[in-house]
Amino acid sequence: MPSTADSGRALSGDSRLPLYQRLADLLRVEIQDGRWRPGDRAPSENELADAYEIAPGTVRQAIAMLVDEGLLERFRGRGTYVRRPRFDHSLFRFFRFRQASGESLVPEGRILRRGVQPLPSHVARALEVEEGADGIAMSRLRLLNEQPVLAEEIWLDASLFAGFLDLPVEKVGALLYPVYEATCGHLVVSADEVLTAEAASPETARLLRIEPAQPVIVIERVARGFNGVPLEWRRSRGRADQFHYRTEIR
Amino acid sequence: MPSTADSGRALSGDSRLPLYQRLADLLRVEIQDGRWRPGDRAPSENELADAYEIAPGTVRQAIAMLVDEGLLERFRGRGTYVRRPRFDHSLFRFFRFRQASGESLVPEGRILRRGVQPLPSHVARALEVEEGADGIAMSRLRLLNEQPVLAEEIWLDASLFAGFLDLPVEKVGALLYPVYEATCGHLVVSADEVLTAEAASPETARLLRIEPAQPVIVIERVARGFNGVPLEWRRSRGRADQFHYRTEIR
DNA sequence: CATCTCTGATTCTATAGAGAACTAATGAAG
């Protein structure tokens, strides 16, 4: 749990910046460096106001910034908490598989292959490790009602995820990130994704049970932990005819 | 220009809601019904505070809501203005055509065909007019350095856009929405888009100068005016290998 | 055991006001 801040500590940082900015910067570092962990309760507005000797309204403004950055969550009457990101909804915000609509199902995950190999150079770059370092490679199929919906290629830095190899693949459930946390203590807190499309390779077509050269959606993701450290590189491919992404402009 | 609000008018609406909510609702209606038009300057914070007899801080909170809804824009020292949406950047946030990177060019638009026909039923539904009504159909090619990058199919409600037919197609420039405003007074203020991918039809392949059955990205857009009235339906197709969409999660 | 009531903690709403920072326009000085 985050400790109450020192009493009377002056806010550091560039004094040309407004107070609420400097406070937000300070709290953001607490979260991103993992001293305040997801689920933890933050000090109350009044505690922070007293600790840093600023008005409660100014504290509120700082916290508001972090709330709409998605780092904190406020509950009236209960307190302010460090937000725990939920990734099972992120990717599947995009993919709406044409099943009985409405329900947001999490597809089953089936690991087809897992082993240690040198990281391909583009993955090494994304994970910010030196070329040729060992990685854990996985091939994973995700299914909904026995129908394959996504074919995934996943790479981990072997030096960070040693414990993960001890877990038999049959024990791994539908979601990987909770497993990473349980076996290796690495918590995924953010991710970058890039979406493209391509024609299915024979291999991909076989896995997804479609004709080769049919269009597939490709999503490349780098999942990151505290401080933005890259933890996992992943490329997911799904049938384009089951994909649509809706957006609203201004 | 928006007139200064009546002096001393009490805020209507559900009195269980907070004041700043009710003020925001009221101002939002002004904008969405077109009484405050894009580019107009809104009354100053103090004017609003005086007019509705609430504290300036409360007015600020209401305006803040509308600002991050994208309806208003604040300029310190200058005032608060109704935001004018910029669509030339929206679609091309997605497509990063592999030209000399960096610059955000607006592709040239070339209208290949324009005529009056009954609206297809799915378009009529999207535009919220009765089946069988007349529409203006356009086929349009967008090019960058003489290379075709997007093939567009565009439909308008003929009863709303009569004046648009008088303008010769050669006079229409790279952007359509300013032309709509100039010829018919319809201002596009928001849009919904749905992104999918498919295999190129022979027709699309010919226009984009790619092989048939190569993957293409498809973006369907409904552009709307004040009050959410649908104005234009558009389907744009571009080569998938020149497309990527980047997003960040939490 | 279940239900209600109270209490303390917390966020939320709203007010009032002072000064800082910035902008655009005006007028003076060169």
Place this chain on the structure above:
DNA sequence: CTTCATTAGTTCTCTATAGAATCAGAGATG
């Protein structure tokens, strides 16, 4: 004509305070 200083108007920052609304838990009541 150009440049600089002034001024009025505007948003932004920050303080201080009071009460409302909500929540979790403790305790009383049935």
